[in-house]
Amino acid sequence: MLPGVTTLSEPLIRALGAKNGKALETTFGLRTVGDLLRHYPRRYYTRGELTDLASLRDGDHVTVLARVESIRDHPLPSLPGQGRRGRTEVVVTDERAKLVLTFFFKGNFRPGYLRPLVPGSLGMFAGTVSTFRRQRQLVHPECELLPGAQPGSDVTAELAAEFVAEMLPVYPASAKFSSWSLAKAVKTVLGTLDAGEDPLPAELRERYGLVGRAEAIQAIHKPLDQADLVRARKRLKWDEAFTLQAALAQRRLAAAALPAMPRPPVPDGIADDFDAALPFTLTAGQVAVGETIAVDLACAYPMHRLLQGEVGSGKTVIAVRAMLQVVDAGGQAALLAPTEVLAQQHYRSVSDMLGPLARRGQLGSAEHATGVALLTGSVGAAARRAALADVFTGDAGIVIGTHALLEEQVQFADLGLVVIDEQHRFGVEQRDALRAKAADNRPHVLVMTATPIPRTVAMTVYGDLETSTLTELPAGRSAIATHVVPAADKPRFLERAWERVREEVGHHRQAYVVCPRIGDSAATGDDTDGTEYSEGDDLGDQDSPGGLPRGVAEGRRQPLAVLDVAAALEAGPLAGLRLAILHGRLHPEEKDRVMREFSAGRLDVLVATTVIEVGVDVPNATVMVIMDAERYGVSQLHQLRGRVGRGSAAGLCLLVTEAPPASPARERLDAVAATLDGFALSRLDLQQRREGDVLGAAQAGRQSSLRLLRLLDDEDLIRQAREDATAVVAGDPDLAGHPALRAAIDDLLGVQAEYLDKT
Numbered sequence: 001m002l003p004g005v006t007t008l009s010e011p012l013i014r015a016l017g018a019k020n021g022k023a024l025e026t027t028f029g030l031r032t033v034g035d036l037l038r039h040y041p042r043r044y045y046t047r048g049e050l051t052d053l054a055s056l057r058d059g060d061h062v063t064v065l066a067r068v069e070s071i072r073d074h075p076l077p078s079l080p081g082q083g084r085r086g087r088t089e090v091v092v093t094d095e096r097a098k099l100v101l102t103f104f105f106k107g108n109f110r111p112g113y114l115r116p117l118v119p120g121s122l123g124m125f126a127g128t129v130s131t132f133r134r135q136r137q138l139v140h141p142e143c144e145l146l147p148g149a150q151p152g153s154d155v156t157a158e159l160a161a162e163f164v165a166e167m168l169p170v171y172p173a174s175a176k177f178s179s180w181s182l183a184k185a186v187k188t189v190l191g192t193l194d195a196g197e198d199p200l201p202a203e204l205r206e207r208y209g210l211v212g213r214a215e216a217i218q219a220i221h222k223p224l225d226q227a228d229l230v231r232a233r234k235r236l237k238w239d240e241a242f243t244l245q246a247a248l249a250q251r252r253l254a255a256a257a258l259p260a261m262p263r264p265p266v267p268d269g270i271a272d273d274f275d276a277a278l279p280f281t282l283t284a285g286q287v288a289v290g291e292t293i294a295v296d297l298a299c300a301y302p303m304h305r306l307l308q309g310e311v312g313s314g315k316t317v318i319a320v321r322a323m324l325q326v327v328d329a330g331g332q333a334a335l336l337a338p339t340e341v342l343a344q345q346h347y348r349s350v351s352d353m354l355g356p357l358a359r360r361g362q363l364g365s366a367e368h369a370t371g372v373a374l375l376t377g378s379v380g381a382a383a384r385r386a387a388l389a390d391v392f393t394g395d396a397g398i399v400i401g402t403h404a405l406l407e408e409q410v411q412f413a414d415l416g417l418v419v420i421d422e423q424h425r426f427g428v429e430q431r432d433a434l435r436a437k438a439a440d441n442r443p444h445v446l447v448m449t450a451t452p453i454p455r456t457v458a459m460t461v462y463g464d465l466e467t468s469t470l471t472e473l474p475a476g477r478s479a480i481a482t483h484v485v486p487a488a489d490k491p492r493f494l495e496r497a498w499e500r501v502r503e504e505v506g507h508h509r510q511a512y513v514v515c516p517r518i519g520d521s522a523a524t525g526d527d528t529d530g531t532e533y534s535e536g537d538d539l540g541d542q543d544s545p546g547g548l549p550r551g552v553a554e555g556r557r558q559p560l561a562v563l564d565v566a567a568a569l570e571a572g573p574l575a576g577l578r579l580a581i582l583h584g585r586l587h588p589e590e591k592d593r594v595m596r597e598f599s600a601g602r603l604d605v606l607v608a609t610t611v612i613e614v615g616v617d618v619p620n621a622t623v624m625v626i627m628d629a630e631r632y633g634v635s636q637l638h639q640l641r642g643r644v645g646r647g648s649a650a651g652l653c654l655l656v657t658e659a660p661p662a663s664p665a666r667e668r669l670d671a672v673a674a675t676l677d678g679f680a681l682s683r684l685d686l687q688q689r690r691e692g693d694v695l696g697a698a699q700a701g702r703q704s705s706l707r708l709l710r711l712l713d714d715e716d717l718i719r720q721a722r723e724d725a726t727a728v729v730a731g732d733p734d735l736a737g738h739p740a741l742r743a744a745i746d747d748l749l750g751v752q753a754e755y756l757d758k759t
């Protein structure tokens, strides 16, 4: 290795050599010195503090601090021609519980590395927890004794120096790369690190009493004491929040600098006719948000607005009114839906809402009517050609579709507004592809989501969008009652659930039964249509060791499947009712047919996967039975139940689960049953995920840039950082005077470009 300085951007293979550098990349995805230094300790041991051994569980990869209690050899009877064999058992303790360290030996009795392990010595031991004869054990753990813990121990001077610090970092480690291998690597790079110029402006550091970055990096890995650590964490959190917010501020500024065609309201156009024909009165919230959007659309730079509102709060009407304003102004509007089912439903409901206003060129249509085109993967060739022509000429003012809208052949005459429904289902590239279809000017963009987003998440994940929120539901909406049905401990409850379905159908209402899996036998992996907690996942139990959810390993049954459940219901509890199935692998035409039949009331029960999760609107459906409900995330369940109780009759949602009482999965379901407050639930959801997940699917398989910042807990800091970052960027849009900040943003964007592009 060359002597000299190490920089944050230096590849680890250069700083640490090829072997360690590669191992760090394959094991943790760490590529640069900066990556390694952001691999922060998970916790710190204070000398003399012992690990709670009683809390260890099988499969956990742990580093424990404990005292050696006894050491014994258990030789096996020696066989002719073989040397000594057997095992040495070292019992260590935290003064309450015990843990056995097992070392197998062959030949050499008590190998030299075990010699320091004498009763009374204190050490750190790392390995994977297992159970042998009802005793927790680590087999061949890595051991490191603490100096001074034992008189006369043969610890080296170097090791002694390692432990001079009061707080010993424990890194997120793996069986391949132990915590102290990481500590050594960190120590190596810290020894020659030149952290470069501080990206945080001095004025801000002073205002908030933040230590310098170089100092903070040193301190988070080698804190002198608790206060030192607190200072380091505060500073590094600021870096995360500030860099991200500065990047978002730059994007907002850049977006506002692009030209967009203003689409001001035109009096006495379709929009006014539409309003006049509305069969209901808009809620105050709908009126207010509508006015905001009307102003946005009239501006000469593009709108980037996120509209959030509970399921059933009436977002679609707002979108339609915005689209009509653009049509009145001579432009076109595209509505992008995440699923075929939803696109078709939007097409039907928009066409119905518009009535004669949507029948351009037809007999009896209104004078300034427009056309509505549908473009999905399943539209037949002839209809598709006609639709494409209407989109191209501008005859279709409103174009509704799935990702088929993004295909190259789809050319708009004058795309003025893109509405994206249920944002979280869309990939970034798709959104960008659609925006790129507006020729010279950028289209206005309205993103709608029914998954309520806590403020700080909105500021972070959707930080370059302005947000509007619909807080009230239209009058006359009935409440949804939700109950957990414990199918394992109370089978009678499940029978009662099916009776309730029959009763509702008896009152000419309809029901959904939702299952996690599709279940045709030919399918292998791809059988779920998007549940959140699938087989390999942790079923909501945060501390499940080794990635193996408890239960799954012991032959947990497969999740219930649409095909099986539908067959069983038809033959049993729901015999005689009109049942149909709906899932992602049906032919699109079949999906459309089933949804139409269900909407028209010609079906009683729809057994489906989560394809019905978003947006499906059949007011006559009043019951939803969700099977294996523990497989769904909190927000997902909330979305699903939003499908019932959309009309004047009360909705009922039954969460069927075999999760045992008081299990984390059951607690999650109880929480969903206990409240209809989507914001409270989305906070809960957030608490149960890692921050990286919060930032969306774009993050999958990548390192999140947020290590220390907690979106829920650090609200004040995020808000402050946003304000300050916006001010800094406003004064220096290219950050020419802030080269270190610009470098930090580039570094961040290397990792995060995908989700920042989410507009």
Ligand code: ADP
Binding pocket: 280, 281, 282, 283, 286, 309, 310, 311, 312, 313, 314, 315, 316, 317, 450, 474, 475, 615, 617, 646
């Ligand atoms: P969201 O997309 O927000 O879940 P929708 O726009 O689908 O909600 O609206 C749900 C239902 O409520 C639709 O049938 C819609 O026609 C109806 N609706 C919307 N706004 C109102 C209102 N102000 N009063 C009564 N019904 C409304």
Ligand code: MG
Binding pocket: 315, 316, 615
């Ligand atoms: Mg909707």
